[in-house]
Structures are given as C-alpha cells and as structure tokens.
Amino acid sequence: MIVNSPTRDGATPEPETIAKEKEFGFDIVKETKEFRNYENSSLQDTVSNSYKNSHTLQTYEYASKKMREYSKLNSGIKMGIWEAAELLNTIIDESDPDSDIPQINHLLQTAEAIRKVYPGPEYDWFHLTGFIHDLGKILLSDKFNEPQWSVVGDTFPLGCRFDESNIFFDFFKGNPDYSDSRYNTKNGVYQENCGLENVVMSWGHDEYFYQVCIGNNSTLPKQALYMIRFHSFYPWHRHDQYKNLTNQQDEEMLEWVRKFNKFDLYSKDPEPIDVEKIKPYYLSIIDKYFPKVLNW
Numbered sequence: 325m326i327v328n329s330p331t332r333d334g335a336t337p338e339p340e341t342i343a344k345e346k347e348f349g350f351d352i353v354k355e356t357k358e359f360r361n362y363e364n365s366s367l368q369d370t371v372s373n374s375y376k377n378s379h380t381l382q383t384y385e386y387a388s389k390k391m392r393e394y395s396k397l398n399s400g401i402k403m404g405i406w407e408a409a410e411l412l413n414t415i416i417d418e419s420d421p422d423s424d425i426p427q428i429n430h431l432l433q434t435a436e437a438i439r440k441v442y443p444g445p446e447y448d449w450f451h452l453t454g455f456i457h458d459l460g461k462i463l464l465s466d467k468f469n470e471p472q473w474s475v476v477g478d479t480f481p482l483g484c485r486f487d488e489s490n491i492f493f494d495f496f497k498g499n500p501d502y503s504d505s506r507y508n509t510k511n512g513v514y515q516e517n518c519g520l521e522n523v524v525m526s527w528g529h530d531e532y533f534y535q536v537c538i539g540n541n542s543t544l545p546k547q548a549l550y551m552i553r554f555h556s557f558y559p560w561h562r563h564d565q566y567k568n569l570t571n572q573q574d575e576e577m578l579e580w581v582r583k584f585n586k587f588d589l590y591s592k593d594p595e596p597i598d599v600e601k602i603k604p605y606y607l608s609i610i611d612k613y614f615p616k617v618l619n620w
C-alpha cells in the first residue's frame with residue numbers, strides 16, 4: 325500500500341520518498357496476513373483479555389477523571405526522555421498481537437524505520453516522534469502501576485456511541501456507558517464536528533504522553549503531537565469513522581497520523597536493535613525538542 329506522503333508543509337511528495345517507502349516494503353499483503361491479527365494469533369488469549377477489560381471498564385467518567393488527574397503532571401516524578409525510555413526495557417504490552425519483546429525495541433525500530441525513509445535533518449522531529457510515541461506506557465511501570473487496560477490498546481471516543489469498527493466491539497456491551505442514554509447516541513455529549521481536542525478518548529498511553537509533551541512545553545510540531553495523541557485511534561485513521569466529531573484541523577492532520585501508522589506497525593520485528601549505537605543521535609534530538617528534565 326503506497327499512501328500519498330505529503331512533505332512537512334503539505335506539498336506533493338518527492339518521487340524519491342515514494343520509492344523509498346516501496347523499497348522499505350509497506351505492502352497491504354503483509355498488513356492483512358501478518359499484522360493486527362485479532363482472531364487467532366499465538367497471543368490471542370492475552371490480547372482478548374486485555375480488550376475485554378478495557379472495553380468494559382473504560383467509561384466516560386473514568387477517562388475524564390484520569391485525564392484531570394494526570395494532566396496536572398504532579399506525580400512528583402522528574403526525569404528526562406531517555407530515562408523514561410529505559411523504563412520501558414522490561415515492559416510488555418499485552419494488547420499487542422504483533423510483539424512480545426520489551427517496548428524500547430519497538431520505539432527504536434519505529435524511529436529507525438522513519439529515518440530510513442525520511443533521512444533529512446528537516447525530519448528530525450519525525451524520527452523523534454517515532455522514538456517517543458509509546459513512552460506513555462511507563463504508566464505500566466512500578467512508578468505508576470496502572471493496569472494494562474488503562475494504558476494500552478486501540479483508543480476510542482467516550483461519551484458517544486461505540487462504533488462497530490472498533491476491534492472486539494462486542495466487549496463494549498458490558499460497558500455501563502453502552503446502555504446509558506446520555507452516551508449512546510451518535511453525537512452523545514458532543515456538538516457535531518466539535519474537534520477531537522474536545523473529545524474524551526479512552527484513557528491510555530497516547531493521551532497521557534500528549535499531556536506530558538504539552539505540559540513540559542515541548543517544541544515538537546503539530547503533526548508530531550497528533551501522531552502521539554491519536555496513533556491508536558484506528559477507527560478514525562484506518563476506518564474513517566467518527567467523522568461527526570472531527571473538525572478541519574483533524575482532517576488536515578489525518579494524513580500525517582496515517583503516514584506515521586505505517587512505521588509504527590510494519591517496523592515490528594523480533595530482532596532487537598543495537599541501542600548503544602544509535603543512542604547519541606537520539607539524545608541530540610531529544611535535547612532540541614524537550615527540556616532536560618520533565619514533570620510526569
């Protein structure tokens with residue numbers, strides 16, 4: 325699948341970039357056969373259990389409360405980006421049928437895949453986004469001790485009807501919001517096209533790390549912040565649903581979120597990466613877009 329790849333300012337993609345994406349092997353066959361198998365992968369029981377919990381326990385009220393608490397960034401934990409990435413060394417994401425190796429590998433694999441296709445220094449923010457996009461999973465570490473269902477998995481809007489394009493849709497039937505008349509209409513508590521920034525998404529690593537970026541005054545561009553915040557929102561970026569909630573800015577950013585998704589997904593590889601070798605490069609770009617120490 326060769327998806328159109330606008331450059332940073334939205335101009336037409338360079339033929340060279342398209343060729344590189346091809347060479348890197350993004351293709352639909354691999355996608356349907358090897359990735360995101362939610363039916364009978366070797367990890368099926370663990371994955372399905374993780375979604376059973378998240379789809380029944382994530383409610384509008386729960387996610388709003390988590391958001392209020394965590395966006396204060398007042399856990400008292402202060403650390404740099406690299407230190408946070410190291411916390412992911414031992415963390416496994418139970419919602420993921422494609423990977424059961426420690427998460428730091430996934431971060432570096434994503435980032436390096438982006439760097440292969442977009443090598444230029446003008447894309448250093450994109451490399452960095454690959455490296456940090458799942459950092460919110462430190463909520464699973466013993467510093468925060470959040471359960472898997474409150475951290476990982478595809479995300480979905482709360483406060484309105486659950487769309488059938490969500491994987492494991494049937495599990496939502498056990499969610500109290502499913503039968504709550506305030507929340508089970510098409511628009512629910514929202515105004516038509518209110519914009520995703522006004523929507524309460526299921527609580528997890530995406531929204532949390534977005535809050536960390538904003539609250540610590542990261543200078544990453546808007547595209548990067550969208551990739552971080554909405555990369556798990558598959559019903560939107562893959563299935564074109566929830567258009568009743570998006571506004572013009574969301575639609576403009578959608579291409580970037582999609583572009584990012586290819587790297588997030590197709591770079592997953594059981595072979596771990598040589599961390600020490602590439603560490604200096606990532607330290608330098610972290611320095612450019614983040615303060616040395618962040619509040620978490």
Ligand SMILES: OC1[C@H](O)C(O)[C@H](O)[C@@H](O)[C@@H]1O
Pocket residue numbers: 417419420421458476477478479555556557
């Ligand atoms: O963003 C993620 C993610 O980090 C997971 O590993 C996963 O299993 C998802 O479904 C997802 O959307």
Ligand SMILES: [Fe+2]
Pocket residue numbers: 457458529555556
């Ligand atoms: Fe993620």
Ligand SMILES: [Fe+2]
Pocket residue numbers: 430457458588
């Ligand atoms: Fe990821």
